[in-house]
Amino acid sequence: MSESPAPGAAVSRPEQSDPVSVVFRLVWGYTTSAITHTAFELGLPDLLESGPRSADDLAEETGAHRPSLHRLLRTMAALGITQETENGDFVLTEAGALLQSKGPGSMDAMARLFVHESMWRPWQGLTQSVRTGEPVFESQFGMDYWAYMKQHPEVSRLFNAAMGDASQAVGTAVAAAYDLTRFQTVVDVGGGNGTLLSAMLQATPGLRGIVFDSASGVAQTKDHLAAAGVSDRCEARAGNFLEALPEGGDLYVFKSVIHDWDDERATAILRNCRQVLPDEGRLLIVEPVIPEAVTVSPADPFPYLNDLNMMVSLRGKERTQSEYEALLDAAHLRLSSVQQVPGPERVFLIEAVPVPQS
Incomplete structure (x- = not known):
């Protein structure tokens, strides 16, 4: 595993050498999203698939x-x-x-989701969210x-596909980094x-x-489990994790779930997990952990940008290790x-064990 700063450490990175370029990227950032959106609208990535x-x-x-x-x-x-060729044709780069829409490591769904109006329009109200603390x-x-x-x-399908694309590599990485052989049944x-x-x-x-999710969330789960060859060892159940979680697991996994919610509802979800978690069971949160302080810029911006995305659209947040502990x-x-x-997803495995209750 590559070395990285401890979750509670401050981020310290060398300054970039060209401040003017930093400012230009800062104020022109929205243009690249518009370009990507138009490329999708015209179908350019798939049209360039053959060369x-x-x-x-x-x-x-x-x-x-x-x-x-x-x-x-x-x-x-x-x-x-x-990339433009010598004769003036255009070809896709590796990125x-x-x-x-298809191919190894496709980020099509994720990219489409984040240039969809349901994602970018709330950012126009960022000032209001900062002033009020409320999503817009x-x-x-x-x-x-x-x-x-x-x-x-159609947005729900795009959202589920985007989360699925991001989860494939993460699932493999989690299995490599975390000992799953200790458990009998995992509840995702x-x-x-x-x-x-x-x-x-x-x-x-x-x-x-x-797999536990809303009815719309698990609408395509059975087909995917069958395609992955694991339907004989896995089932899909529909429900509301704000109300209750299914019993029967000794490992409960939350990937990109807790950060969607404010502290009150995040705590309620975790309490629901504690209600069904056996004494020898484990809880595993798979999400970014942001440092306690950013002392030198530029830091890796993605977790912080996603934190603001939660602020304008939801009531969630990215959290530090101490905030997860609380x-x-x-x-x-x-x-x-x-x-x-x-x-590439910059995620952490946050493991928790049940505290005995009198």
């Missing part, structure tokens, strides 16, 4: 204005998404290939984020289509599992270990 294409060919196939499309493609090249999603869409997904099944709470748990089961023969203590659980999982 180099000219702007003329792509304009004819997409119905776009040829000179304007050429300007878009060359900007994508400047951003490292495409651009990750935006295709509901004032912009007339409902909270979870209700929005229920009314927009908020497990969506079962990608995370499938990877854990594939890596651990004999282990059984339960949540666990309130739920009659004790933090037993924290370790970082190698990989």
Whole structure:
């Protein structure tokens, strides 16, 4: 495992040498999201799957204005998404290939989700959220984020696919970093289509599992479990983890769940887990752990950007190790270990054990 700062440590990184470039990236950041959104709208990543294409060919196939499309493609090249060949054709780079709908390591669903209006519009109200401490999603869409997904099944499918894409590599990494052979049944709470748990089961023969999520969350779980070859050892159950969790597990896993909620509801979810967790059982939270302080800029911005994303759209937050300890203590659980999982998602394994209750 690569070395990394302890979760409670301050982040210290060398200053970048070109402050002007830092400021330009800062104020022009929204433009790259717009470019990515337009590339998806025109279907460019998949159209470039077979190899180099000219702007003329792509304009004819997409119905776009040829000179304007050429300007878009060359900007994508400047951003490292495409590359212009000597004869003026365009081809996807290795990074651009990750935006295709199919292929190894595809980030198509994740990228589409984060350039969807349900993600970027709330950021226009960031100032209001900072002033009030309240999310602005509901004032912009007339409902909270979870209700929005229920009314927009295409967004719900995109969300589940995005979480699934992100979970495949994480599940494999978790199985490599964490001893799953100690357990008999893993309950993946908020497990969506079962990608995370499938990877854990594939890596651990004999282990059984339960994917627990809302009815819409588990709508595609059975098919995915079958495709992964683990349906004989795993089942999908629908329910509301704010109300109760299924019994029968000796390991309960929460990936990208607790950070969606404020302290009150996060504690309620963890208390529900404590109610069904056997004395010898374990709780495993798979999420980022941000440092207690950022002393030198630039730090890795992703966990902090996602923290603000939670602020404008939900009521959740990214947390420090001490904040996780406080949540666990309130739920009659004790933090037993924290370790970082190698990989692009920057996640940690936060293990907790039940505190005996009199």
